[in-house]
Amino acid sequence: MNLINSKIILKNRPDPSVTEDLFDLKTEELKELKDDELLVDVKYVSIDPAMRGWISDIGNYSKPVDIDETMRSLGVGKIISSKNEDFKENEYVVGWLGWQKYAVVNKSLIQIKVNPNEVPLSTNLGALGLNGITAFAGLVDICKPKKKETVVVTTAAGSVGSAVGQIAKIYGCNTIGFTSSDEKAEICKKDFGYDEVINYKKADNLSSCLKQIAPNGIDCFFDNVGGDQFDAVIDNLNINARVVICGTIGMPSYPIPNGPRINRTLLVKRAKIEGLLVLDYFDRYKEIYDQLAQWFKDGKLKNKEDISHGLSKAPSSLVKILNGLNLGKQLIKL
Numbered sequence: 001m002n003l004i005n006s007k008i009i010l011k012n013r014p015d016p017s018v019t020e021d022l023f024d025l026k027t028e029e030l031k032e033l034k035d036d037e038l039l040v041d042v043k044y045v046s047i048d049p050a051m052r053g054w055i056s057d058i059g060n061y062s063k064p065v066d067i068d069e070t071m072r073s074l075g076v077g078k079i080i081s082s083k084n085e086d087f088k089e090n091e092y093v094v095g096w097l098g099w100q101k102y103a104v105v106n107k108s109l110i111q112i113k114v115n116p117n118e119v120p121l122s123t124n125l126g127a128l129g130l131n132g133i134t135a136f137a138g139l140v141d142i143c144k145p146k147k148k149e150t151v152v153v154t155t156a157a158g159s160v161g162s163a164v165g166q167i168a169k170i171y172g173c174n175t176i177g178f179t180s181s182d183e184k185a186e187i188c189k190k191d192f193g194y195d196e197v198i199n200y201k202k203a204d205n206l207s208s209c210l211k212q213i214a215p216n217g218i219d220c221f222f223d224n225v226g227g228d229q230f231d232a233v234i235d236n237l238n239i240n241a242r243v244v245i246c247g248t249i250g251m252p253s254y255p256i257p258n259g260p261r262i263n264r265t266l267l268v269k270r271a272k273i274e275g276l277l278v279l280d281y282f283d284r285y286k287e288i289y290d291q292l293a294q295w296f297k298d299g300k301l302k303n304k305e306d307i308s309h310g311l312s313k314a315p316s317s318l319v320k321i322l323n324g325l326n327l328g329k330q331l332i333k334l
Protein backbone atom coordinates (compact mmCIF):
# COMPACT_ATOMS: atom_id res chain seq x y z
CA MET A 1 0.00 0.00 0.00
CA ASN A 2 3.12 2.19 -0.17
CA LEU A 3 2.87 3.40 3.43
CA ILE A 4 5.82 2.96 5.76
CA ASN A 5 4.90 2.31 9.37
CA SER A 6 7.05 3.18 12.41
CA LYS A 7 6.42 1.09 15.49
CA ILE A 8 7.95 0.32 18.85
CA ILE A 9 8.45 -3.32 19.65
CA LEU A 10 9.37 -5.09 22.87
CA LYS A 11 12.97 -6.33 22.66
CA ASN A 12 13.56 -7.64 26.20
CA ARG A 13 11.65 -8.18 29.42
CA PRO A 14 12.22 -6.13 32.60
CA ASP A 15 14.78 -7.63 34.96
CA PRO A 16 13.12 -6.37 37.13
CA SER A 17 13.26 -2.61 36.29
CA VAL A 18 11.58 -1.07 33.27
CA THR A 19 14.23 0.73 31.20
CA GLU A 20 14.17 2.45 27.81
CA ASP A 21 16.46 -0.14 26.23
CA LEU A 22 13.80 -2.86 26.54
CA PHE A 23 12.24 -1.37 23.40
CA ASP A 24 13.25 -0.82 19.78
CA LEU A 25 11.95 1.45 17.01
CA LYS A 26 11.31 -0.42 13.72
CA THR A 27 9.96 0.52 10.32
CA GLU A 28 8.07 -1.69 7.86
CA GLU A 29 5.92 -1.40 4.77
CA LEU A 30 2.20 -1.83 5.49
CA LYS A 31 0.36 -4.76 3.88
CA GLU A 32 -2.94 -4.41 2.00
CA LEU A 33 -6.04 -4.37 4.24
CA LYS A 34 -7.96 -7.64 4.56
CA ASP A 35 -11.76 -7.83 4.77
CA ASP A 36 -13.12 -6.26 7.99
CA GLU A 37 -9.89 -4.38 8.75
CA LEU A 38 -9.38 -0.64 9.07
CA LEU A 39 -6.27 1.48 8.75
CA VAL A 40 -5.91 4.17 11.41
CA ASP A 41 -3.53 7.13 11.31
CA VAL A 42 -2.64 7.25 15.00
CA LYS A 43 -2.59 10.74 16.54
CA TYR A 44 -1.92 10.02 20.25
CA VAL A 45 -0.90 6.90 22.16
CA SER A 46 -1.29 6.26 25.86
CA ILE A 47 1.40 5.50 28.42
CA ASP A 48 0.08 3.50 31.39
CA PRO A 49 1.58 2.05 34.59
CA ALA A 50 -0.11 -1.27 33.71
CA MET A 51 2.44 -1.65 30.89
CA ARG A 52 4.97 -2.76 33.54
CA GLY A 53 2.80 -5.88 33.95
CA TRP A 54 2.04 -6.34 30.24
CA ILE A 55 5.74 -6.59 29.31
CA SER A 56 6.68 -8.99 32.08
CA ASP A 57 6.37 -12.70 31.29
CA ILE A 58 4.23 -13.37 34.36
CA GLY A 59 0.71 -13.38 32.90
CA ASN A 60 -1.98 -11.73 34.99
CA TYR A 61 -5.29 -10.53 33.61
CA SER A 62 -3.98 -10.27 30.04
CA LYS A 63 -1.52 -12.13 27.88
CA PRO A 64 2.03 -10.71 28.06
CA VAL A 65 3.21 -8.68 25.05
CA ASP A 66 5.46 -11.04 23.04
CA ILE A 67 9.09 -10.28 22.28
CA ASP A 68 9.23 -8.49 18.86
CA GLU A 69 5.53 -7.64 19.13
CA THR A 70 4.38 -4.00 18.77
CA MET A 71 3.90 -2.53 22.26
CA ARG A 72 0.26 -2.79 23.32
CA SER A 73 -1.47 0.52 24.09
CA LEU A 74 -4.64 2.43 23.68
CA GLY A 75 -4.57 5.20 21.12
CA VAL A 76 -6.77 7.60 19.23
CA GLY A 77 -6.60 8.23 15.51
CA LYS A 78 -8.31 8.91 12.19
CA ILE A 79 -9.47 6.15 9.87
CA ILE A 80 -7.77 6.58 6.51
CA SER A 81 -9.04 3.40 4.87
CA SER A 82 -11.69 0.85 5.84
CA LYS A 83 -12.88 -2.55 4.71
CA ASN A 84 -15.45 -2.74 7.53
CA GLU A 85 -18.90 -1.36 6.80
CA ASP A 86 -19.32 -0.02 10.38
CA PHE A 87 -16.34 2.33 10.01
CA LYS A 88 -15.81 5.07 7.43
CA GLU A 89 -12.82 7.08 6.27
CA ASN A 90 -12.24 10.29 8.29
CA GLU A 91 -14.00 8.96 11.40
CA TYR A 92 -11.99 9.07 14.65
CA VAL A 93 -11.69 6.05 16.94
CA VAL A 94 -10.23 5.04 20.30
CA GLY A 95 -8.90 1.51 20.51
CA TRP A 96 -5.98 -0.84 21.04
CA LEU A 97 -3.84 0.77 18.34
CA GLY A 98 -0.37 0.12 19.82
CA TRP A 99 2.76 2.27 19.89
CA GLN A 100 2.85 2.88 16.13
CA LYS A 101 2.14 5.50 13.47
CA TYR A 102 -0.35 3.41 11.50
CA ALA A 103 -2.53 0.68 12.99
CA VAL A 104 -4.25 -2.04 10.97
CA VAL A 105 -6.95 -3.38 13.27
CA ASN A 106 -10.28 -5.13 13.19
CA LYS A 107 -13.48 -4.02 14.90
CA SER A 108 -12.87 -5.98 18.10
CA LEU A 109 -9.93 -3.71 18.97
CA ILE A 110 -11.97 -0.49 18.73
CA GLN A 111 -13.71 0.85 21.86
CA ILE A 112 -15.56 3.87 20.61
CA LYS A 113 -15.92 6.45 17.82
CA VAL A 114 -15.19 10.01 18.99
CA ASN A 115 -15.85 13.47 17.64
CA PRO A 116 -12.90 15.92 17.79
CA ASN A 117 -15.32 18.84 17.44
CA GLU A 118 -16.92 17.91 20.78
CA VAL A 119 -13.91 17.18 22.98
CA PRO A 120 -10.17 17.48 22.26
CA LEU A 121 -8.88 14.24 20.75
CA SER A 122 -6.31 13.59 23.50
CA THR A 123 -8.92 13.90 26.28
CA ASN A 124 -10.38 10.62 25.01
CA LEU A 125 -7.29 8.87 26.40
CA GLY A 126 -7.37 10.63 29.81
CA ALA A 127 -10.39 11.74 31.81
CA LEU A 128 -12.69 10.38 29.08
CA GLY A 129 -10.55 7.32 28.42
CA LEU A 130 -9.47 4.22 30.29
CA ASN A 131 -8.44 6.36 33.29
CA GLY A 132 -11.80 8.11 33.60
CA ILE A 133 -13.70 4.84 33.09
CA THR A 134 -11.53 3.26 35.83
CA ALA A 135 -12.22 6.16 38.20
CA PHE A 136 -15.96 5.98 37.57
CA ALA A 137 -16.14 2.19 37.91
CA GLY A 138 -14.17 2.10 41.16
CA LEU A 139 -15.73 5.08 42.86
CA VAL A 140 -19.32 5.12 41.64
CA ASP A 141 -19.94 1.41 41.09
CA ILE A 142 -17.83 -0.14 43.84
CA CYS A 143 -17.52 2.52 46.59
CA LYS A 144 -20.99 4.01 46.04
CA PRO A 145 -20.06 7.34 47.71
CA LYS A 146 -22.66 9.26 49.71
CA LYS A 147 -22.83 13.01 50.29
CA LYS A 148 -20.49 14.28 53.05
CA GLU A 149 -18.54 11.00 53.20
CA THR A 150 -14.74 11.17 53.28
CA VAL A 151 -12.91 9.71 50.29
CA VAL A 152 -9.15 9.06 50.20
CA VAL A 153 -7.34 8.67 46.87
CA THR A 154 -3.72 7.67 46.26
CA THR A 155 -1.87 8.94 43.13
CA ALA A 156 -4.28 11.86 43.59
CA ALA A 157 -2.55 14.10 41.02
CA GLY A 158 -2.39 11.38 38.36
CA SER A 159 -4.81 10.54 35.60
CA VAL A 160 -7.02 8.04 37.46
CA GLY A 161 -6.60 9.75 40.85
CA SER A 162 -7.49 13.23 39.62
CA ALA A 163 -10.68 11.88 38.02
CA VAL A 164 -11.62 10.00 41.22
CA GLY A 165 -11.16 13.15 43.32
CA GLN A 166 -13.29 15.24 40.98
CA ILE A 167 -16.07 12.65 40.70
CA ALA A 168 -16.10 12.37 44.51
CA LYS A 169 -16.65 16.15 44.68
CA ILE A 170 -19.51 15.85 42.16
CA TYR A 171 -21.05 13.36 44.64
CA GLY A 172 -20.64 15.89 47.48
CA CYS A 173 -17.84 14.11 49.35
CA ASN A 174 -14.85 15.43 51.29
CA THR A 175 -11.69 14.46 49.45
CA ILE A 176 -8.18 13.71 50.69
CA GLY A 177 -5.41 12.97 48.22
CA PHE A 178 -1.94 11.45 48.63
CA THR A 179 0.85 12.55 46.33
CA SER A 180 4.64 12.82 46.25
CA SER A 181 5.47 16.54 46.00
CA ASP A 182 4.27 19.97 47.06
CA GLU A 183 3.92 20.94 43.39
CA LYS A 184 1.55 18.01 42.77
CA ALA A 185 -0.27 18.73 46.05
CA GLU A 186 -0.95 22.26 44.82
CA ILE A 187 -2.30 20.92 41.51
CA CYS A 188 -4.56 18.52 43.43
CA LYS A 189 -6.11 21.38 45.38
CA LYS A 190 -6.26 24.05 42.68
CA ASP A 191 -7.16 21.97 39.62
CA PHE A 192 -8.94 18.94 41.05
CA GLY A 193 -10.66 20.43 44.10
CA TYR A 194 -9.15 18.16 46.75
CA ASP A 195 -9.99 19.46 50.23
CA GLU A 196 -6.78 18.13 51.78
CA VAL A 197 -3.61 16.66 50.33
CA ILE A 198 -0.85 14.72 52.06
CA ASN A 199 2.66 14.75 50.61
CA TYR A 200 3.50 11.16 51.55
CA LYS A 201 7.21 11.76 51.10
CA LYS A 202 7.21 14.49 53.77
CA ALA A 203 4.79 13.05 56.36
CA ASP A 204 6.56 11.44 59.33
CA ASN A 205 3.67 9.16 60.18
CA LEU A 206 1.05 8.79 57.45
CA SER A 207 -1.52 7.15 59.68
CA SER A 208 -1.50 9.82 62.40
CA CYS A 209 -1.36 12.58 59.79
CA LEU A 210 -4.55 11.16 58.25
CA LYS A 211 -6.17 10.77 61.68
CA GLN A 212 -5.63 14.49 62.33
CA ILE A 213 -7.22 15.48 59.02
CA ALA A 214 -10.11 13.00 59.22
CA PRO A 215 -10.81 12.20 62.89
CA ASN A 216 -14.14 10.54 62.00
CA GLY A 217 -12.48 8.05 59.68
CA ILE A 218 -12.41 7.20 55.98
CA ASP A 219 -15.59 6.00 54.27
CA CYS A 220 -14.25 5.31 50.77
CA PHE A 221 -10.68 4.48 49.83
CA PHE A 222 -9.58 4.34 46.18
CA ASP A 223 -6.10 2.84 46.22
CA ASN A 224 -3.67 2.93 43.30
CA VAL A 225 -0.48 2.29 45.23
CA GLY A 226 -0.48 -0.40 47.97
CA GLY A 227 2.33 -0.53 50.54
CA ASP A 228 2.68 2.07 53.30
CA GLN A 229 0.00 4.40 51.95
CA PHE A 230 -2.51 1.54 51.86
CA ASP A 231 -1.63 0.47 55.41
CA ALA A 232 -2.07 4.03 56.74
CA VAL A 233 -5.57 4.40 55.27
CA ILE A 234 -6.69 0.94 56.43
CA ASP A 235 -5.67 2.06 59.97
CA ASN A 236 -8.21 4.89 59.68
CA LEU A 237 -11.28 3.23 58.14
CA ASN A 238 -14.72 4.21 59.35
CA ILE A 239 -17.47 1.65 60.04
CA ASN A 240 -18.93 0.31 56.77
CA ALA A 241 -15.99 1.65 54.74
CA ARG A 242 -15.56 0.59 51.11
CA VAL A 243 -12.08 0.03 49.70
CA VAL A 244 -11.26 -0.45 46.03
CA ILE A 245 -7.91 -1.88 45.01
CA CYS A 246 -7.21 -0.35 41.61
CA GLY A 247 -3.41 -0.38 41.39
CA THR A 248 -0.22 -1.41 43.17
CA ILE A 249 2.28 0.97 41.57
CA GLY A 250 4.09 1.50 44.88
CA MET A 251 4.76 -2.20 45.38
CA PRO A 252 7.45 -4.24 43.63
CA SER A 253 6.08 -6.93 41.30
CA TYR A 254 8.50 -9.38 42.87
CA PRO A 255 9.01 -10.36 45.62
CA ILE A 256 5.57 -9.33 46.90
CA PRO A 257 6.12 -7.57 50.27
CA ASN A 258 4.37 -8.70 53.46
CA GLY A 259 2.10 -6.25 55.23
CA PRO A 260 -0.04 -6.00 58.34
CA ARG A 261 -2.82 -8.58 58.82
CA ILE A 262 -5.98 -6.58 58.21
CA ASN A 263 -8.58 -9.28 58.94
CA ARG A 264 -9.60 -7.89 62.33
CA THR A 265 -9.73 -4.30 61.08
CA LEU A 266 -12.10 -5.32 58.27
CA LEU A 267 -14.20 -7.31 60.72
CA VAL A 268 -14.44 -4.61 63.41
CA LYS A 269 -15.12 -1.92 60.81
CA ARG A 270 -17.49 -4.14 58.76
CA ALA A 271 -15.51 -2.88 55.76
CA LYS A 272 -15.66 -4.14 52.18
CA ILE A 273 -12.62 -4.47 49.97
CA GLU A 274 -12.77 -5.21 46.23
CA GLY A 275 -10.35 -5.46 43.33
CA LEU A 276 -11.11 -3.54 40.15
CA LEU A 277 -10.16 -4.33 36.56
CA VAL A 278 -11.40 -1.73 34.11
CA LEU A 279 -11.54 -4.24 31.25
CA ASP A 280 -14.57 -5.78 33.04
CA TYR A 281 -16.37 -2.49 32.38
CA PHE A 282 -15.63 -2.25 28.65
CA ASP A 283 -19.14 -3.46 27.78
CA ARG A 284 -20.34 -0.23 29.50
CA TYR A 285 -17.70 1.97 27.81
CA LYS A 286 -20.14 4.14 25.87
CA GLU A 287 -22.53 4.65 28.80
CA ILE A 288 -19.73 5.69 31.19
CA TYR A 289 -17.99 7.75 28.47
CA ASP A 290 -21.18 9.75 27.85
CA GLN A 291 -21.48 10.60 31.57
CA LEU A 292 -17.81 11.62 31.81
CA ALA A 293 -18.10 13.68 28.61
CA GLN A 294 -21.11 15.51 30.03
CA TRP A 295 -19.20 16.37 33.23
CA PHE A 296 -16.23 17.48 31.08
CA LYS A 297 -18.44 19.76 28.95
CA ASP A 298 -20.07 21.15 32.12
CA GLY A 299 -16.61 22.05 33.48
CA LYS A 300 -16.94 19.60 36.40
CA LEU A 301 -14.25 17.19 35.22
CA LYS A 302 -10.86 18.61 34.23
CA ASN A 303 -8.24 16.71 32.29
CA LYS A 304 -4.58 17.47 32.86
CA GLU A 305 -2.08 16.12 30.33
CA ASP A 306 1.66 15.59 30.13
CA ILE A 307 2.38 15.20 26.41
CA SER A 308 5.69 14.16 24.85
CA HIS A 309 6.22 14.48 21.11
CA GLY A 310 7.26 11.64 18.80
CA LEU A 311 6.90 7.87 19.00
CA SER A 312 10.55 7.45 20.04
CA LYS A 313 9.68 9.15 23.38
CA ALA A 314 7.27 6.37 24.39
CA PRO A 315 9.78 4.14 26.26
CA SER A 316 11.31 7.02 28.27
CA SER A 317 7.81 8.29 29.06
CA LEU A 318 6.92 4.89 30.51
CA VAL A 319 10.03 5.02 32.71
CA LYS A 320 9.03 8.57 33.67
CA ILE A 321 5.57 7.63 35.00
CA LEU A 322 6.96 4.64 36.87
CA ASN A 323 9.18 7.16 38.68
CA GLY A 324 6.27 9.49 39.42
CA LEU A 325 7.63 12.32 37.26
CA ASN A 326 4.50 12.93 35.15
CA LEU A 327 2.19 15.88 35.76
CA GLY A 328 -1.11 14.59 34.37
CA LYS A 329 -2.08 11.90 31.87
CA GLN A 330 1.06 10.79 30.06
CA LEU A 331 0.57 10.73 26.29
CA ILE A 332 2.66 10.69 23.15
CA LYS A 333 1.59 12.91 20.25
CA LEU A 334 2.58 11.47 16.90
Ligand SMILES: NC(=O)c1ccc[n+]([C@@H]2O[C@H](COP(=O)([O-])OP(=O)(O)OC[C@H]3O[C@@H](n4cnc5c(N)ncnc54)[C@H](OP(=O)(O)O)[C@@H]3O)[C@@H](O)[C@H]2O)c1
Pocket residue numbers: 047048049050130131134155156157158159160161178179180181184224225245246247248249250251276277278279321322323324325326328329330
Ligand atom coordinates in the same frame (compact mmCIF):
# COMPACT_ATOMS: atom_id res chain seq x y z
N1 LIG B 1 -7.28 -1.68 37.83
C1 LIG B 1 -7.40 -1.11 36.65
O1 LIG B 1 -8.16 -1.54 35.79
C2 LIG B 1 -6.56 0.12 36.36
C3 LIG B 1 -6.77 0.89 35.20
C4 LIG B 1 -5.99 2.05 35.02
C5 LIG B 1 -5.03 2.39 35.96
N2 LIG B 1 -4.86 1.59 37.05
C6 LIG B 1 -3.87 1.93 38.09
O2 LIG B 1 -4.09 3.26 38.54
C7 LIG B 1 -2.86 3.80 38.99
C8 LIG B 1 -2.67 5.18 38.38
O3 LIG B 1 -2.56 5.05 36.97
P1 LIG B 1 -2.53 6.34 36.01
O4 LIG B 1 -2.57 5.84 34.62
O5 LIG B 1 -3.53 7.31 36.46
O6 LIG B 1 -1.07 6.91 36.25
P2 LIG B 1 -0.67 8.29 36.91
O7 LIG B 1 -1.25 8.37 38.27
O8 LIG B 1 -0.96 9.40 35.96
O9 LIG B 1 0.91 8.14 37.01
C9 LIG B 1 1.48 7.22 37.86
C10 LIG B 1 1.68 7.83 39.28
O10 LIG B 1 1.97 6.79 40.18
C11 LIG B 1 2.73 7.30 41.25
N3 LIG B 1 3.91 6.44 41.47
C12 LIG B 1 4.83 6.08 40.58
N4 LIG B 1 5.74 5.29 41.16
C13 LIG B 1 5.37 5.15 42.45
C14 LIG B 1 5.92 4.46 43.55
N5 LIG B 1 7.01 3.72 43.45
N6 LIG B 1 5.28 4.54 44.73
C15 LIG B 1 4.14 5.26 44.86
N7 LIG B 1 3.58 5.92 43.81
C16 LIG B 1 4.19 5.87 42.64
C17 LIG B 1 3.15 8.71 40.87
O11 LIG B 1 2.27 9.59 41.54
P3 LIG B 1 2.72 10.36 42.86
O12 LIG B 1 3.85 11.22 42.43
O13 LIG B 1 1.52 11.12 43.28
O14 LIG B 1 3.14 9.32 43.85
C18 LIG B 1 2.89 8.75 39.38
O15 LIG B 1 2.66 10.04 38.92
C19 LIG B 1 -1.79 2.79 38.67
O16 LIG B 1 -1.54 2.00 39.81
C20 LIG B 1 -2.44 1.93 37.61
O17 LIG B 1 -1.90 0.65 37.52
C21 LIG B 1 -5.59 0.48 37.26
